[in-house]
Amino acid sequence: MRHNVQSTEPVGPRRLCPKCQRPRVDRSRRQSVGEALQGWLGLDPFRCHACYHRFAARSETAGTVEWKDLWPVPRKRQAQRIARRIPVAGMSVALFPIFLNYLARPHFREDAP
Numbered sequence: 001m002r003h004n005v006q007s008t009e010p011v012g013p014r015r016l017c018p019k020c021q022r023p024r025v026d027r028s029r030r031q032s033v034g035e036a037l038q039g040w041l042g043l044d045p046f047r048c049h050a051c052y053h054r055f056a057a058r059s060e061t062a063g064t065v066e067w068k069d070l071w072p073v074p075r076k077r078q079a080q081r082i083a084r085r086i087p088v089a090g091m092s093v094a095l096f097p098i099f100l101n102y103l104a105r106p107h108f109r110e111d112a113p
Contacts, residue, residue, distance in 0.1 A: 017048035024049040
């Protein structure tokens with residue numbers, strides 16, 4: 001009898017692909033509005049690595065996971081980028097009429113012998 005001590009297999013039943021019935025299934029990203037709406041119903045997208053079939057199934061953690069922001073740092077960086085762009089945009093709006101005035105002025109050049 002063989003025992004694999006370092007097994008990474010999850011405990012409990014594995015999810016099977018409904019098309020090929022193989023256990024090589026992993027959670028996938030939501031790719032459409034329909035899949036996002038399915039998420040509200042507790043259905044998560046999965047993809048079979050054997051036949052590449054995508055399907056939705058009830059998640060094991062439905063109702064047990066709290067809502068939290070999964071990407072707080074990128075959202076914070078985005079807010080910082082926007083805050084930096086506001087002064088630059090203001091300076092551009094202020095300098096543009098000055099630039100137009102410079103272009104509209106007649107430039108006289110005296111020819112020196």
